[in-house]
Amino acid sequence: MSIAKILWVDDEIDSLTSQIMFLENKGYEVQTKTNGFDAVEFVKENIVDVVLLDETMPGITGLQTLQQIKEANSNLPVVLITKNEAENLMDEAIGSQISDYLIKPVNPNQVWLSLKKLIDNKRLVAEKTTSAYQQEFRSLFMALNDNPDYNGWMEIYKKLVYWELEMKKSDSPEMQEVFQSQKAEANTEFFKFISRNYASWINPKNGSAPVMSHNLMKFKVLPHVEKGVPLFFVLIDNLRFDQWKVIQPIFAENFRIQEEDTFYSILPTATQYARNAIFSGMLPIDIEKQFKEQWKNDDEEGGKNLYEEEFFKAQLKRLGKSDLKYSYTKITNNHDGQKMVENMHNMMQNDINIIVYNFIDMLSHARTEMEVLKELAGDEISYRSITESWFIHSPLNQALKKIADKKVTVIVGTDHGTVxxxxxxxxxxxxxxxxxxxxxxxxxxxxxxxxxxxxxxxxxxxxxxxxxxxxxxxxxxxxxxxxxxxxxxxxxxxxxxxxxxxxxxxxxxxxxxxxxxx
Structure with missing residues (x-):
C-alpha cells in the first residue's frame, strides 16, 4: 500500500513539530505550508491525499483557501482546524464541503483518527463487510436448510438483497462469487418450495397462504383508505426489492416510511396476469369467467392490460366500497408523466388515486431489443443504478414532491420483478x-x-x-x-x-x- 501524503497548512507550523512527527511515525508523509497561497500552488502541482487546513491565517483565510483548493481538485478531502466554534462558520465550512472539522487545541490522536477515517475508510469498510458476510453466510445457509415457510422465504430474500447491496463495499471478487453462488442455491431451494406449495396457496382449503397479487388490494391497500386523507397507490412496473432499496432514500427525504413489506406475485410473473389480478382482486381463471370480453389469453389478439380500471371498479363494488372516489392514471411515456404532475392537486380531492408507472417494464423490454441498453444494464448493479437515475429525474418523483407536505398516504408496490x-x-x-x-x-x-x-x-x-x-x-x-x-x-x-x-x-x-x- 502506498504512503498517504498529507499537506498541513498553518501559519504557526513550527509549534506543530511533535504532532507532525507523531503522524510520520504512523506512516504518513507530511508536507507543510504556512499560508493559503502556497498551499493552493502545492495542491495544483503535487499529489496530496488529505489537506489539514488552519482556519485563521494572514493573507487569505482558511475558507478562501478551501474554496481555491476545491476549484483545483474538487475531490480532495480537506479537514478544517479552527479555534472558532461559531455556528455560522461551521455552516459555511460544511456547505463548502469540508470532510472533517477539528477544534484547537487538537491532540495527535484526534488528527490521526480523522486521517484514518478519510484515507483508510474504504479499505476498513471492505474488510468489515467481507468478514461480516462470512459470518452471515453460515446463518443464511442454515436458514435455507431449515425448511422455511413463506414468511421465512421473504426474510431470506430481504437478507440476500441486503448483502447484495453491501457487497459493493467489499473489494473481494472471491466474496462476490461466494455470494452469487449462495443466491443461486437459494433460488434452487425456492423453486422446490414453490413447486410444493403454490397450488395449495391458490386453492386454500384451510391452510394459510401469503398475501398475493389477487388479494393485495384487499389486505395491503384498501385498509389504509381514510376519509379526508387521499391515498396514492403507485404501482411501478417490474420493480424488484433491490431496486426499491436503491430508490428508498429518495422517498425517505419527503416521506416517513411506515411499513416496508413484501408479497408474492402470482404465476406467471408477467404483467397481464399479475397486474390484472391486483386490480380485479381475482385470479386469472376467475377474471376470464367474469370478464369474458376483456380477458385476453397470450395467443389472442388485442391489448392485455386495457381494462385495469374497469377491474378495479368491480373489485371496489364487490368489497362494498363503491362509494370511494377514485382516479386511475397510467403512465407509459414522459408526456403522460408531465400531465400527471400538473394534475396532482386535482387528485387531492379523491379517496384513492391509482398511478401505474410503466417505466421499468419499458426498460427491461427495451434492454433486450437495444444494444445500447444491453451495455447500460448488463448486470444487477447497473440495472439498479439506471432505476435510481430514472427515478430521481422522473415526473413521478416530481409529482410525489408536490404532495409531500400534504396529509396523504402513499403506497408503492409493483406487479412482479425480473431475473x-x-x-x-x-x-x-x-x-x-x-x-x-x-x-x-x-x-x-x-x-x-x-x-x-x-x-x-x-x-x-x-x-x-x-x-x-x-x-x-x-x-x-x-x-x-x-x-x-x-x-x-x-x-x-x-x-x-x-x-x-x-x-x-x-x-x-x-x-x-x-x-x-x-
Missing part, C-alpha cells in the same frame, strides 16, 4: 405455443422436467385453459426457454437480459411499501 437469465433450455411446442422466455403454455410441450414447474391442469394454478389440453410451464432460477430452430441466435441474443414470467425470488417476492407525509 437476469443466463441458462438456456430447449422447449418444443406447436404453433399455438407462446413466445415468452420464462413461461409457456401450449398443447404438446416438450421440455426437460428438471428445468420447469409444470401445471398440466392450469386450474390448479388459478389460470384459464386457453386451449383443450393446454399446460403451463414456468422456468426455474435463471433459465430461459428457447425453441430448437435458430437456437444459437436466440441464446446469444437473450442471455444476460432481464426477463419475467417464471419462478425466482427476484420475480416473485416483491415490495409493498406504505408511507405518510413527515
Amino acid at each position: 437476469r437469465v443466463k441458462t438456456p433450455a430447449k422447449v418444443i411446442g406447436d404453433k399455438q405455443t407462446t413466445a415468452n422466455l420464462r413461461y409457456k403454455h401450449g398443447r404438446n410441450l416438450n421440455y426437460d422436467a428438471k428445468d420447469v414447474l409444470v401445471f398440466r391442469d392450469p386450474k390448479e394454478a388459478g389460470l384459464p385453459t386457453p386451449n383443450v389440453n393446454s399446460s403451463f410451464i414456468f422456468a426455474k432460477g435463471d433459465i430461459f426457454l428457447c425453441y430448437p430452430n435458430n437456437y444459437n441466435h436466440f441464446v446469444n441474443y437473450y442471455r444476460n437480459t432481464f426477463q419475467h414470467g417464471g419462478v425466482s425470488l427476484e420475480e416473485m417476492i416483491v415490495p409493498i411499501i406504505r408511507m405518510t407525509n413527515k
Whole structure:
C-alpha cells in the first residue's frame, strides 16, 4: 500500500513539530505550508491525499483557501482546524464541503483518527463487510436448510438483497462469487418450495397462504383508505426489492416510511396476469369467467392490460366500497408523466388515486431489443443504478414532491420483478405455443422436467385453459426457454437480459411499501 501524503497548512507550523512527527511515525508523509497561497500552488502541482487546513491565517483565510483548493481538485478531502466554534462558520465550512472539522487545541490522536477515517475508510469498510458476510453466510445457509415457510422465504430474500447491496463495499471478487453462488442455491431451494406449495396457496382449503397479487388490494391497500386523507397507490412496473432499496432514500427525504413489506406475485410473473389480478382482486381463471370480453389469453389478439380500471371498479363494488372516489392514471411515456404532475392537486380531492408507472417494464423490454441498453444494464448493479437515475429525474418523483407536505398516504408496490437469465433450455411446442422466455403454455410441450414447474391442469394454478389440453410451464432460477430452430441466435441474443414470467425470488417476492407525509 502506498504512503498517504498529507499537506498541513498553518501559519504557526513550527509549534506543530511533535504532532507532525507523531503522524510520520504512523506512516504518513507530511508536507507543510504556512499560508493559503502556497498551499493552493502545492495542491495544483503535487499529489496530496488529505489537506489539514488552519482556519485563521494572514493573507487569505482558511475558507478562501478551501474554496481555491476545491476549484483545483474538487475531490480532495480537506479537514478544517479552527479555534472558532461559531455556528455560522461551521455552516459555511460544511456547505463548502469540508470532510472533517477539528477544534484547537487538537491532540495527535484526534488528527490521526480523522486521517484514518478519510484515507483508510474504504479499505476498513471492505474488510468489515467481507468478514461480516462470512459470518452471515453460515446463518443464511442454515436458514435455507431449515425448511422455511413463506414468511421465512421473504426474510431470506430481504437478507440476500441486503448483502447484495453491501457487497459493493467489499473489494473481494472471491466474496462476490461466494455470494452469487449462495443466491443461486437459494433460488434452487425456492423453486422446490414453490413447486410444493403454490397450488395449495391458490386453492386454500384451510391452510394459510401469503398475501398475493389477487388479494393485495384487499389486505395491503384498501385498509389504509381514510376519509379526508387521499391515498396514492403507485404501482411501478417490474420493480424488484433491490431496486426499491436503491430508490428508498429518495422517498425517505419527503416521506416517513411506515411499513416496508413484501408479497408474492402470482404465476406467471408477467404483467397481464399479475397486474390484472391486483386490480380485479381475482385470479386469472376467475377474471376470464367474469370478464369474458376483456380477458385476453397470450395467443389472442388485442391489448392485455386495457381494462385495469374497469377491474378495479368491480373489485371496489364487490368489497362494498363503491362509494370511494377514485382516479386511475397510467403512465407509459414522459408526456403522460408531465400531465400527471400538473394534475396532482386535482387528485387531492379523491379517496384513492391509482398511478401505474410503466417505466421499468419499458426498460427491461427495451434492454433486450437495444444494444445500447444491453451495455447500460448488463448486470444487477447497473440495472439498479439506471432505476435510481430514472427515478430521481422522473415526473413521478416530481409529482410525489408536490404532495409531500400534504396529509396523504402513499403506497408503492409493483406487479412482479425480473431475473437476469443466463441458462438456456430447449422447449418444443406447436404453433399455438407462446413466445415468452420464462413461461409457456401450449398443447404438446416438450421440455426437460428438471428445468420447469409444470401445471398440466392450469386450474390448479388459478389460470384459464386457453386451449383443450393446454399446460403451463414456468422456468426455474435463471433459465430461459428457447425453441430448437435458430437456437444459437436466440441464446446469444437473450442471455444476460432481464426477463419475467417464471419462478425466482427476484420475480416473485416483491415490495409493498406504505408511507405518510413527515
